[in-house]
Amino acid sequence: MKCGKYSLLLQFGKGLGLALVMAVAQPALAAGGGAAKGAPEGINYIPISPPLVVNYGGPGKARYIKAELSVRSENATDANLVTHHLPLIRDRLVSILSAQSDAIVSSAEGKEYLRRYALAEINKALLQVQGLPITETAVAGTGASPQPASAPTSTASTATTSTPPSTAAAPAATPAAPEASTASQLPEVIAIKGPASDLYFNNFVVQK
Known part of the structure; x- marks a missing residue:
């Protein structure tokens, strides 16, 4: 017992x-x-999910762009920042894509210009929302015009501009990419160094 x-x-x-x-x-x-927390160390590819479906071209016949996009970041810190601000990135991309014309979205040159421009605007928005300075690091594009998509305050290839303080609730509105009647008239794009090192158009479908 x-x-x-x-x-x-x-x-x-x-x-x-x-x-x-x-x-x-x-x-x-x-x-x-x-x-494991957050993104892994090293290069990360962050999909913009779900794909963007945007009406473009203004009034008249309905025309749509369906874009499957991914953002590349070079390290875990940048990748986590991009992931955290995906709603902001989607908002900027919708604004940019909806302002385009058939001349841009229907040509390889126009799509490449649009990709570079959108990447620069994504980095600008991410830096602004973090209260960090914006540094224009290089000029790249397909057009012959020397004027950038977002006119800088200096003609130097590298310039730093002030941004709103970090206490701001949201960055200033980003202007949409300027339209052009032909791909040869596309302006140059000033590259902005930021958390997004590249933007990929994994699939880009235009429905006219």
Whole structure:
């Protein structure tokens, strides 16, 4: 009979010990202790999901762009920033795509210009919302016109402009890409160094 009591006490002690271990471990599990957090180190490709479906071209016959896009970041910190601000990025992309003309979205040159311009505007929006300075690092584009899509305050290839303080609720509205009647009239694009190192048009379908 004594053996039976000792056996029951031993089992009760084991059960109590397991319950205590689980109680201690529960907060760590809830906080993600030991699990990988956020984006992995190194290059990350962040999809803009779901794909964008945008009406473009102004009034008249309904025309649509369906775009499957991805943003590339070079490290985990930038990737987490891009992921956190995906709603802002989607808003900027919708504004840009909806302002386009058939001349831009129907040619390879126009799409490449649009990709570079959208990348610059994404970085500008991300830097503004973080209260960081905007640095124009390079000039790249397909057009012959020397004027950039968003006119800089200096003609130098590298310039830094002030941005709103970090306490601002949201960045200033980003102007849509200027329209052009032909791809050869597309303005140059000033590249903005920021969390997004590249933008990919994984699929770009125009429905006229």
